Amino acid sequence: MRHFAKRNGLVDKPRKTRRPARPDTIPAEVKREVRRRSGGRCEWVFESGERCDYRRRLEYDHIDPVALGGAATVEKVRLLCKPHNLLAARRIFGDAVMDRYMGPRPSTPKQSLPLLEPDPVTSGGVVPRMPKYGAEHPGGSL
Numbered sequence: 001m002r003h004f005a006k007r008n009g010l011v012d013k014p015r016k017t018r019r020p021a022r023p024d025t026i027p028a029e030v031k032r033e034v035r036r037r038s039g040g041r042c043e044w045v046f047e048s049g050e051r052c053d054y055r056r057r058l059e060y061d062h063i064d065p066v067a068l069g070g071a072a073t074v075e076k077v078r079l080l081c082k083p084h085n086l087l088a089a090r091r092i093f094g095d096a097v098m099d100r101y102m103g104p105r106p107s108t109p110k111q112s113l114p115l116l117e118p119d120p121v122t123s124g125g126v127v128p129r130m131p132k133y134g135a136e137h138p139g140g141s142l
Helices: 002-007 028-038 082-093 095-102
Strands: 058-062 077-081 116-118 126-128
Touching: 028 077, 058 082, 077 082, 082 095
Parallel strands: none
Antiparallel strands: 058 077, 116 126
């Protein structure tokens, strides 16, 4: 738990002076403010106006990607769950570019939706399986 807090900039005594960081690194004070602003949950807003309520697998997302010259400021960084971060990247960079890094998405909804598959050990039984990476989101459809 202590490692999680330190990794997210949530420390009792933050540094008074900022250490130099790589340009693609989000400073701890920005992480602290973004996590406080988000309330520790995904900041993705659905078309219906509802906000994603997922609180696990959260990642810091540059609204303007670093690859396109974006800066790591409180206004330009948001906290997204892994599936929504991938969706945002696909919307910006396209499926062809993202498939090179993440692998292709399932081509049909049928491939990504079933959470049960036949159990090879027992005859005709089914066992729950984990969905493919990025295939299902607990907050509803992406």
